[in-house]
Structures are given as C-alpha cells and as structure tokens.
Amino acid sequence: MVENNGLQLSMEEFRFMADRAGLGMDQQELEHLKPIFELYLQYTAMVHSVDFGSEEMVVEFHPD
C-alpha cells in the first residue's frame, strides 16, 4: 500500500489513505500528520527491504 519512492507522498495520496482508513481528518489535520507519517515510511521501507534468504520467517500460529 505504501510506496516509498523518496519516502514522500503527495497530499492527494495521503488523503486517499486517510479516507480509506475512515479517519475523517480535515485538511489541517492532514497537513499536520503528513510529515510524521513520512517518518514512519522510513520504517515501513526498512522492514520491506529485508531479504530473509532461504530462512522461513513465519508469523506463527499454535492451535493449542
């Protein structure tokens, strides 16, 4: 969902994401939050950049 080309989003992209999440933010709130969200994009980019190689790295589920 988050594209990290330069870790920046246009305001339109950001508004679309906020609307899709049903957050109902006004323009002022969007403008305040966008630069903070872009800090988080650095983190999402990092976790998507990891190459786990052949090691199976699963999110576990135990039926017991």
Place this chain on the structure above:
Amino acid sequence: MAAIDKKLHHLTIHEAGKLLKAGELSPVELTQAVLSRIAETDDRLHSFITLLADEAMNEARTAEAEIRSGRYKGPLHGIPIALKDLYDTAGVRTTSGSRVDFDRVPTEDSTPTARLKAAGAILLGKLAMHEFALGGPDWTTPFEPARNPWNLDHITGGSSSGSASAVASGQAMGALGSCTGGSIRGPASLCGIVGLKPTYGRVSRSGVVTLSWSQDHVGPMTWTVEDSAYMLQAIAGHDPKDPTSSRAPVPDYSLSLREGIKGKTIGLPRHYFFDADASVDPEVVAVVEKAVTELESLGAKIVEVSLPSLDYVRAANTIIMVSEAYAFHEPNLKSRPQDFGEIVRGRFRIGGMLSAGDYLQAQRCRQWSKREFADALRKVDLFVTPTMTQPAAAFEGYDPTDTIRGRSFTAPFNVTGLPAISVPCGFTQSGLPVGMQIAGKPFDEPAVIQAAYTYQQHARWYNQRPAI
C-alpha cells in the same frame, strides 16, 4: 545532588521492610512521611494524577494491626507504592493520562494491582504517564507532565513518567510502570532509578490498558535492584485472565540478591549500542563504557557480538506498536478523536494507515531478531548496553517526534521479549543520570537481577538522591 539521608521517605523497600517486620517502624508513620513528601514536592513534580491519601492511611492502619498481630506478609507489607495510571483499580479513576478515560472508574483491580495489595503494599495513588503509554510529554492532554527530580526543567522520559519522578524523589518507595518500547527502563535511566522489564508473559497484563498486545510488559520501578526483585516477586506468575501469561515457574528472586558476576560472559553489540551515531550522545556511551570496565574488573568476561537485525528492530517495534494500538483504540479514534491528545491521536491514526503487509513484514523482522538474539545467548549469558541514547532532554525546545527518530536501545528487548533492567551507572557533566541496561535469556530474570545487584553494590550510586 545530596548525599542520602535516612529520612523515612528515602528509605528503600528493603530498609523499611526490615524495620516494619521488627516492629521498629509503623506503616502509619511511614505512609504519613511519604504523603508529607508528596505534599511538599508534587506542586513541582506533578507525579500524581490521583492521590489516595485517606485510603492509604486506612490501609496503613490495617497493615499495622496485621503486623502487630503476627500476620506479616513479606517485604512489601506496609510499604507505600503507587501505580502508573493505566493499572485498573477498583473504584478508583484510571485515566491512562487521557481525556478519553478521564472519568473511567474500573470495577475490578488489574491482576498486578490485586497481587500488590495481597502482598500488603499500600496504594498511595495513580501516577502521571504519557497518554495511553505513547509519545509525550503532550501539553494537549488534561494532565501536567511530570518533571525530572534531578532538574525540573528536564523531562522524565516516558511513558512511565510519574512512576520515575515519584520513586526518584521519595514520593513512593516503589511503582509499577509499563513498557512497550522502553517505557520502564527509559524513565528509570533518565531519573536515576532502577527499572525492570521482565520477560514477556512473566507478569499478567490483565486489567492493564493495552498499547500493543504483543509487546506490552509490566514491571517495577524502584530505587534499588533488591526492591525491584521484591516487587517482581509479588506480581509474577501465571494468570488465567491473560492469555499471554506464562506458566513458567516463578523462582525466588531474593536468591539472586548476592554479589557475583565472575565467569559470566557479557555480550556487547558495539555496532549498534556503542559506536558513534548521530542519534547517540557520546557522553552517555562513555559513562556506560566505564561501567562495563567495572563489570570486567568484577570478573565478567566481555565479548563483542554482532546482531545485524538490530538495525531493523526499531522499525518493527514501531510498526507493530501503532498497528496494534490502532486496532485497540479504533472505536474511540473514530467517534471522539478530539478527546485524544495531539501526539497520540496522530500516531494511532498512522497505525490505521499502515498496511497488513507492513505489519506482517514487521512481525517477520521480529522473528528474525528473536532467532538472532537466541543464537547469541547460546554464547553469552547477558547483554550490556546503555539504556538510553541521550540524557533527559530539557522541556524547552523538546520535539516529541524525536522519540521516533534514530536508534532505540530499549526497543530490541520489547521486540524479543527478553528480560532487561536499567540500573544507574553515573551522571553527565550537567548532573543528569545515566543508566546501564542489562538483558538476559528468556525468564532468566535471576541472572539479570544478580548482575545488576553486583554492579549496584560495587558502584553505590544509590547513595545520591536528587536535591528536591
């Protein structure tokens, strides 16, 4: 700073407990002394959200009668303590530092609350915290931020802000904090006290308001290592009300309160915790390097370890935290967003905008880190690191977004769930405390406690109190 005196409010739990058990000190006298300390300092420190003075005095009278009649319950009996204001307390407002829960009065105690009461502890009140245990200090929430007793112009760190200021200043002999990315060890380090984050699942989270189910930990904050051991003893153990609570047996932590680190191998992940980085204050690192040298002189073997996943752990911790927080708070975020403070409202909303792929990739990084730390812990007994990257910042000019930039020295042990303690290890040139973090194997709190106790008894930083 002042040399320690033996005013009652500056006794440790260990010291006061011995006097209480012997009948040489009354819980009533002790509680009154601590309440007087709160009255004399809290207009400057703002540690407390809710003070329970009358209730505490009633509990003290009960404890006094029990001890006099030979029904002594143990080292917490008659000891005045306080709780971060996200621990449910039956009949007592529990705000989580937020307007959202401003009037919330739980009907039941959290499990840690109930266990401390069963151990005979006296509840002084509910402590300031960063809203819902994230971000801050935030001036848009209804409560004044707690201040650092070592310098009132500086922050305490968070999110267990009031817990740290209260214990450091002698307003409470012990407190509980909670920790998702460093909220026990961080403020403990910045306020010159001990903070112990046990292994994930060691202490029940039932009745403790959630930030991140899979990363939240409950733990004590005290003046000394032995006091944290006593508090952990009281709250540890399986709880059927918390599905993540462990069934691992609870050892007697008092057996770890003996000096001895000879022959232990301590791993230093230098590449992340000690090497130069823009987000790390070299003065903090230098103070901790000196403490490491002292551990070596006490007989520990120091080896360097490499943990490449550390570069990704901060990211995983942050993504998992805000994603889970959003899931927990979504109804209120959508129906009454105006009741959240500015910082938390923004961070939680970001959690709603991250993708399932982001969350799952963060969880996979977490698995990687867990395996890597487990491999390293087959070669070393403990890790030692600085607790924080910086000393306590000044309120003036402080930017809360700084807490989401740069390295985190505490988050790796939330992500991996390993037990970790912060113990005071010195001061900066400007007189602000510095903490050393010691972490160990899953459920090996005894080794962590023993190493911290050994260092504490050697360095004796506990002899210095803030001059407030």
